[in-house]
Amino acid sequence: MLLILTKREFTIDIGREKIQELGYLHKNVAVKYLMKKRRSLLMTKNLEKIETLFADLPRKISIIGKNITHNYEVIWERQGVTEFEGSRFVFTLKQLDN
8 A cells, every 4th residue: 555645734833933834744844944944053154143043943843733733852962063074963853742
């Protein structure tokens, strides 16, 4: 049996704002959003702005679907300290509900 998923509409709630996003699964929508945040950190050269952006990263995120809401805790870590250290900002998602 072949299961075909269609894109659905989700709402990303990070506490201070809500964002509409299309996606297939709750976790994939969360990862896509967090990767965009991470990319903005990696592309910024100003060290003061990096510190501000890092402090503003979401620590809890809720992905609201039509029927189900999944809540995640986001654990951010700094990996490297030099400019081209690779993935300097990595995150781990921990699901808070079933």
